[in-house]
Amino acid sequence: MIVAIDGPAASGKGTLARRLARHFGYAYLDTGSLYRAVGFAVMQNGGDPADPDTAEAAARALDPGILNDERLRTDAVAQAASKVAAIPAVRAALLEFQRAFAKRPPDGARGAVLDGRDIGTVVCADADRKMFVTASVDVRAKRRFKELREKGHEVIESAVLQDMKDRDARDAGRTVAPLAPAEDALVLDTSDLDAEQVFTLAVKYVTEGR
Numbered sequence: 519m520i521v522a523i524d525g526p527a528a529s530g531k532g533t534l535a536r537r538l539a540r541h542f543g544y545a546y547l548d549t550g551s552l553y554r555a556v557g558f559a560v561m562q563n564g565g566d567p568a569d570p571d572t573a574e575a576a577a578r579a580l581d582p583g584i585l586n587d588e589r590l591r592t593d594a595v596a597q598a599a600s601k602v603a604a605i606p607a608v609r610a611a612l613l614e615f616q617r618a619f620a621k622r623p624p625d626g627a628r629g630a631v632l633d634g635r636d637i638g639t640v641v642c643a644d645a646d647r648k649m650f651v652t653a654s655v656d657v658r659a660k661r662r663f664k665e666l667r668e669k670g671h672e673v674i675e676s677a678v679l680q681d682m683k684d685r686d687a688r689d690a691g692r693t694v695a696p697l698a699p700a701e702d703a704l705v706l707d708t709s710d711l712d713a714e715q716v717f718t719l720a721v722k723y724v725t726e727g728r
């Protein structure tokens with residue numbers, strides 16, 4: 519069972535994906551962390567995340583050991599991630615890792631949940647279940663602001679909103695694998711739903727299909 523979950527930043531897709539994976543005993547891959555790791559590596563070397571050769575080299579040298587590192591969770595790294603993510607050679611370099619995870623989930627799990635921007639459209643276009651989780655940009659910026667503040671990051675709300683808009687535009691506007699719902703995805707708008715309600719809808723869909 520392959521469950522594909524896509525959506526913009528702070529839509530709630532990560533929380534949902536993690537909960538679904540735990541509930542069904544499936545393996546979970548946060549594919550955004552791959553792009554973040556590439557952006558982070560480029561930044562650490564003082565490189566330009568928008569430079570194709572630098573970014574591709576970082577993608578090819580990616581060490582999966584860094585994927586859970588807290589240093590990937592900043593707004594600056596998110597911006598760098600969306601820049602490297604617009605480069606076709608970077609996406610190509612990360613494709614096999616994601617597909618292998620979906621087809622042969624680690625620890626013998628019977629299924630995999632992957633979340634990102636292009637899972638249902640490109641990475642796992644043949645996934646058994648596809649969801650597109652979204653919310654208004656204001657709601658998402660508020661969520662992200664709260665989350666960053668709770669982690670002790672010094673952020674201002676208007677800057678978080680502007681960053682979110684910039685990243686949305688870059689993710690939806692790029693020519694390769696732009697953020698978009700797959701034709702056959704179940705669209706969940708979480709603007710007026712809490713995490714519990716979204717989870718309930720998603721469990722029903724994964725269990726029964728539609």
Ligand code: C5P
Binds near residue numbers: 599603689
């Ligand atoms: O989901 P997260 O905010 O961690 O993703 C960081 C960035 O990585 C996104 O803004 C997007 O540009 C890129 N990304 C992508 N394709 C994915 C997952 C993430 O392009 N499947």
